[in-house]
Amino acid sequence: xxxxxxxxxxxxxxxxxxxxxxxxxxxxxxxxxxxxxxxxxxxxxxxxxxxxxxxxxxxxxxxxxxxxxxxxxxxxxxxxxxxxxxxxxxxxxxxxxxxxxxxxxxxxxxxxxxxxxxxxxxxxxxxxxxxxxxxxxxxxxxxxxxxxxxxxxxxxxxxxxxxxxxxxxxxxxxxxxxxxxxxxxxxxxxxxxxxxxxxxxxxxxxxxxxxxxxxxxxxxxxxxxxxxxxxxxxxxxxxxxxxxxxxxxxxxxxxxxxxxxxxxxxxxxxxxxxxxxxxxxxxxxxxxxxxxxxxxxxxxxxxxxxxxxxxxxxxxxxxxxxxxxxxxxxxxxxxxxxxxxxxxxxxxxxxxxxxxxxxxxxxxxxxxxxxxxxxxxxxxxxxxxxxxxxxxxxxxxxxxxxxxxxxxxxxxxxxxxxxxxxxxxxxxxxxxxxxxxxxxxxxxxxxxxxxxxxxxxxxxxxxxxxxxxxxxxxxxxxxxxxxxxxxxxxxxxxxxxxxxxxxxxxxxxxxxxxxxxxxxxxxxxxx
Numbered sequence: 001x002x003x004x005x006x007x008x009x010x011x012x013x014x015x016x017x018x019x020x021x022x023x024x025x026x027x028x029x030x031x032x033x034x035x036x037x038x039x040x041x042x043x044x045x046x047x048x049x050x051x052x053x054x055x056x057x058x059x060x061x062x063x064x065x066x067x068x069x070x071x072x073x074x075x076x077x078x079x080x081x082x083x084x085x086x087x088x089x090x091x092x093x094x095x096x097x098x099x100x101x102x103x104x105x106x107x108x109x110x111x112x113x114x115x116x117x118x119x120x121x122x123x124x125x126x127x128x129x130x131x132x133x134x135x136x137x138x139x140x141x142x143x144x145x146x147x148x149x150x151x152x153x154x155x156x157x158x159x160x161x162x163x164x165x166x167x168x169x170x171x172x173x174x175x176x177x178x179x180x181x182x183x184x185x186x187x188x189x190x191x192x193x194x195x196x197x198x199x200x201x202x203x204x205x206x207x208x209x210x211x212x213x214x215x216x217x218x219x220x221x222x223x224x225x226x227x228x229x230x231x232x233x234x235x236x237x238x239x240x241x242x243x244x245x246x247x248x249x250x251x252x253x254x255x256x257x258x259x260x261x262x263x264x265x266x267x268x269x270x271x272x273x274x275x276x277x278x279x280x281x282x283x284x285x286x287x288x289x290x291x292x293x294x295x296x297x298x299x300x301x302x303x304x305x306x307x308x309x310x311x312x313x314x315x316x317x318x319x320x321x322x323x324x325x326x327x328x329x330x331x332x333x334x335x336x337x338x339x340x341x342x343x344x345x346x347x348x349x350x351x352x353x354x355x356x357x358x359x360x361x362x363x364x365x366x367x368x369x370x371x372x373x374x375x376x377x378x379x380x381x382x383x384x385x386x387x388x389x390x391x392x393x394x395x396x397x398x399x400x401x402x403x404x405x406x407x408x409x410x411x412x413x414x415x416x417x418x419x420x421x422x423x424x425x426x427x428x429x430x431x432x433x434x435x436x437x438x439x440x441x442x443x444x445x446x447x448x449x450x451x452x453x454x455x456x457x458x459x460x461x462x463x464x465x466x467x468x469x470x471x472x473x474x475x476x477x478x479x480x481x482x483x484x485x486x487x488x489x490x491x492x493x494x495x496x497x498x499x500x501x502x503x504x505x506x507x508x509x510x511x512x513x514x515x516x517x518x519x520x521x522x523x524x525x526x527x
Contacts, residue, residue, distance in 0.1 A: 043057065044057070045121050049164065060389060128162065237251070273308070444494075480498050480499075501520050
């Protein structure tokens, strides 16, 4: 059943036919894409941005064996905009610059076997503006040990209540260091990654983001404290102690410091590199930056030892971990959603694929496209919904009420493909109200608080909308300036200057609901 060759060939043939006639025509130049490419995916499929801001698009080529390749800047792929008076796009990089309010179709085009392959996305440019004082610079933490790195981000609050989190990625402005105790700390002007020095960085460092876009040309700053804490030890951990051959496993490196704190971003590529020290065969590989180990079905069974080697001024040692790769075989793939088998028109839903094995173990498929591809089979209602082929996020259109959705996941392990499917019914209901709740109504300054949101529907049912798929979180008002909220998860982190009332807001971003809902909590003095 899992490896039914006839079914696979039939499905791929249909997919090739549908992919070759999908959207507007684009400019084609240079050599073709690889001959085994059967479809393109463009992300984000549907997005709203304010005039004057930018949006980076990505093109993913889906191959006949279910594997993928990022072809965003491939020399044989080109990008186009249906109306350059509303938004222009770099034909080579896929970076959009919005000009004025309106709706445009963004198209990625390439050639495969002499046939043009297209995929489109919808971009809506709004007339929202950045509110005065609406750009806030945040960081992973308020302090760090000397010799380590820290990433800063810049988030803009817009006049329509939404937030724009891509402000500090290099396309809208530049990062600089305004002040530091010494002279050797540095910051990447595009990414906002600050690198400190063990010798002279102890003290306060202030970084600044300077906007350069038509939407915002101001400045925003943040000050963090660099301590003289030293590394006592580094431990490498993994999601599990064993994995079936042909699948992936993620490793992390965490440093324990002399002041009792921990540093969990050690193994993200900025502080060192990952390598395989020993393996049974020769074909397993590890991403040197992310620590994701990919095994093969052929020769990976046995023990594999990975090593993280520090390259920062704070720590240059090594730490290792050994995991076991088993010969367990795949029994099946089960697809689940975070809302069950029912949704409403215009909402997005997260799907998860779980593989079950012959040794009774399970594996949740990674949502980065390395292990699985999410697809929409040729189906009468396929035009009413879209799925992100990497993440499994399913988005329905506003006119999809009453239909039955069908999606498929292809899990790739070596030369074998394993299939799972999922059906979902779209309810004929609309959002009547949204209520924001929190764990508590009070919190002590310096601590965090989780917010969530429930949409009340016209058929007397409820659905969660605060998970980052259907809306963005922001702070409407606060006594100080150091409180921050994760725009996707709704986790509020208060500062020592947050004593008083803080109001947070969820702004809907789906076709089903684009309103706002607020909640005010009280922050108490720790004393």
